[in-house]
Amino acid sequence: MRAPLAPLRFNPERNTSMTAQSLIAESADLIPFADLYLSHLNPRRIVSEPGLETLAQNIRELGLIQNLAGLRDETGRVGIVAGGRRLRAFALLQDDPRFQVIPVRLAPDEATAVVWASTENHHREQPHPADEIREYGALAARGIAVPAIALAFGVTDKHVQRRLALAHLPEPVIQGVRDDQISLGQAAAFTISTDERVSLEVLARVRGTAVSDWQIKRWLKPDSVRGSDRRAIYVGRDAYLAAGGRLGGDLFTDEDLFDTPDALDRAFEAEARRAAQGWAWAEISLADYLTPNEIERWQGGRLYPVPGELTDEQVARYDKLAELANGDVLDEEGQAELDALTEVAEGAYTPEQKAHAGIVLRVDHRGEVRVHDGIVRPEDYEVAVAAGVLAPSCHGSASSPPPKPAVSAALAEDLQRVARGARQTAILAHPDLLLDLLAFQLSGRLGYRHAFGLRTTEVRTQPLSETGYHLDERLIVAPETPKGPWASDFAKAFRAYRKQGVEGVRADLVRGLAALLDVEDDGLGRLIDKEAKADLRQVWTPTAENFFARVGGPTLDALWCELLDLAPEHPTATSFAKLKKREKAERLEQLFADPRTVRGVTEAQAVRIAKWRPDGMA
Incomplete structure (x- = not known):
């Protein structure tokens, strides 16, 4: 069976000069697909599977444009030397009778087949991106849909859409790509412009430069x-x-x-x-962050929500839901109910309060509204006090001059110390309250403030290399901190904190104190390790990265012999000693990861490996 074709035949033995007379028209043979296979001469051994599916769909819709080339072997089958991707694509089309017989141009001899296999891809020139842009644009102008263009060229719809976006650029911009005066990325930046005059002005500035895409966009649309x-x-x-x-x-x-x-x-x-509806006034800040000083310039006084009252049944329900939430077993419906009860307990502003106060709103970098509410302006201070929504300040009105101190600074400091001593005396009778408060501070819920005269410093436990290191999750998770670490209602937060119960408080206390453990005395440290049964290997396994690559080769040789009961002259030991340091480290990492994977390791040796610690480590 013959199919008309006008390819070229080159036989190096018959004509090595490749003159015009040697370019003889040939035709393709129609070969059953079952008789085709990928020749060992074909250089393309690895192909993209998604790309094959696209090519197969292209052939199914448009037919075969370029024939395969092959060499018939002694069994009569044909090995494909050029067109390996097309052959693989045909394998996906065997459900279609049209592609069960394939046109193949046959080489007259192996020498010709070798030349075909070597030259087909090397002499294939990819179209310039600018030419591709123009070609896609011309097809789209003729009404060809994007999916059809994508199928014809074996690319994605997104690729076509982006090329078509470039096709609508002013012609000088596309020509700039063709002349390699601007990059594709730079050209893409021009697609945001709707003003050709501005586009051409910017093009003149960027020709032959490395100006960034971002800068081009800023020049094209400086206000966007x-x-x-x-x-x-x-x-x-x-x-x-x-x-x-x-x-x-x-x-x-x-x-x-x-x-x-x-x-x-x-x-x-x-x-x-x-x-901001419902408030007497509102200020809209275009800043994404406001400092306390910036907020205070609006503020002559501050109102707070009127606390709500829960019934006994609601209090019991709240406690039950809070317990479930602390145990991470509360479903969405229960969480919604808990949130509603929390909102009632936290209270709300009354219409009377809103009539004398306002809010400052801003939007943070995530696009979320942040509200500073209940602010009474200095000029509204007296009216708010007269209306009974704001208690008069012990320092006078916001507009009055500051009063002269009734006591000296030294006396005020003495009185503060006395009050502090009274508080300490009273709390001696309430150890649970004392421990709850300590846990509250250690949990991070006090933000930047403190309740005890304790200053904690970070105790570092993270090594430079964290491979093979598995610290308890409780020591890794960052403490919970309030949204406003300086200006939160900590009394309210502490009341809510205590409602979680003894177990929750104790867990925070244990976690917080454990994270600060840093015993300096060796004797005391050994006692603590003995009592707590501390085990280095419980959290750390030596690896090439975290240990073996960081010590010398002789140390690794000695360790290999020690763990496997080997004399230095043993063949296994001498073979190990000849390895490169990197290979030694990898062998030891494998040995520690799973001794059973190393041939000949006994049960006793496996136990020794599991118990091994670096010198000087408990």
Whole structure:
């Protein structure tokens, strides 16, 4: 069976000059797929499986454009020397009768087959990206859909979409890519522009330079706000568009560009004011963080939510749910109920309070609203006091001059010391309260403040190499800290903390004190290790990285002999000594990881390996 084709035949024995007369038109033989196999001459041995599926789909839809080439062997079968990917793709198409017989151009001899196998891929030139951009653009202009273009070229839809985005650039930009004056990445930055004049001005600045994509985008749209901006996240696309904003796209980073910053600011303020409804006033801060001093400039006084009251049944239910939550066994429904009870207990602002106070809102870097509420401005201070929503300050009104101290600083310090002594005397009768408070501080819930005159320092337990090191999870998890480490309601937090019960408090106390354990005296340290049954190997296993690669070769030789009961002249010992240090370290790591994988290790030796510690370590 013959299929018409006009390929070229080259027989080096017959004509080595490759003249025009040697380019003889040939045809392809139709060979059953079952008689084809991949020849050992074919240089392409590894291929991408997803790529094969794409190629098979391309052939199924468009047919075979370029024939395979092969050499018939003595059994009559044909080994494919050029077209190995196409042969593998045909294997995926054997459910289609059209592809059960394949056109193959046959080499007259092995010498020709070798040349075909070697030259097919080397002389295949990939199209320049600019030419590909123009070609995709021309096909799209003729109405060819993106999936059809992707199928024809064996690429993804996303690849085609990005090339088509480049196809809409001004022609000088595409030509700049063709002339290798700008990179593809630089050209991609131009896709955000809708002003050709600006694009050409920026193009003139970047030709032949290494200007970053980011800088090009800033020149093209200096006022645009990225979709990852905290204001954009908070406002959202819909509210921004409703405020008259325009969206620009950056297909190459899958990110929106908010091209109308004024509209974004209007939408941002409108959304924030909706969150501030009910208060006498609201300030919207465009900063993502406010210091305490910045908040105080608004503040003449501060109101706090009126605590709610739980019934006896609600208190019992709260305690039960809190216990389940501490045990990590509370489901979503129970968590929602616990949150609702917590909200009731924490209380809320009354309408009267809101009528005399306001809030300061900001949006943090994650796009989440942060509220500083219950703030009474200095000019509203007297009215709030008269209305009974704010207790008069013992220091006078916010607008009055500071009163003269009634006592000297020295006397005030003495009185503070007396009060501190009275508190210490009283708490001697309440050891549980004392331990609860210590656990509360050690748990991190006091933030940057303290309840005891203890100053803790970090006790380092993390080695430079953490491989083979498995510390107890309780010593790794960071302590829980309040959202505002300086300005939280710690009395309220401590009351809630004590409700978790003795076990929870004791767990924090144990974890906190254990993390600070750092015994300096060797004798005392040995006693503690004996009483607690401390075991270095329980948390640490020597590996090449954390130990063996960090000691000398002779040390490794001696350790190998020690663990396996070998004399230095034993063949196993001498063979080990001849290894490179890296290989020795790897052998020892394998020995410690699982002694059973090393041939000849006895039970006694395995026990010795499990108990081994570096010199001087308990």
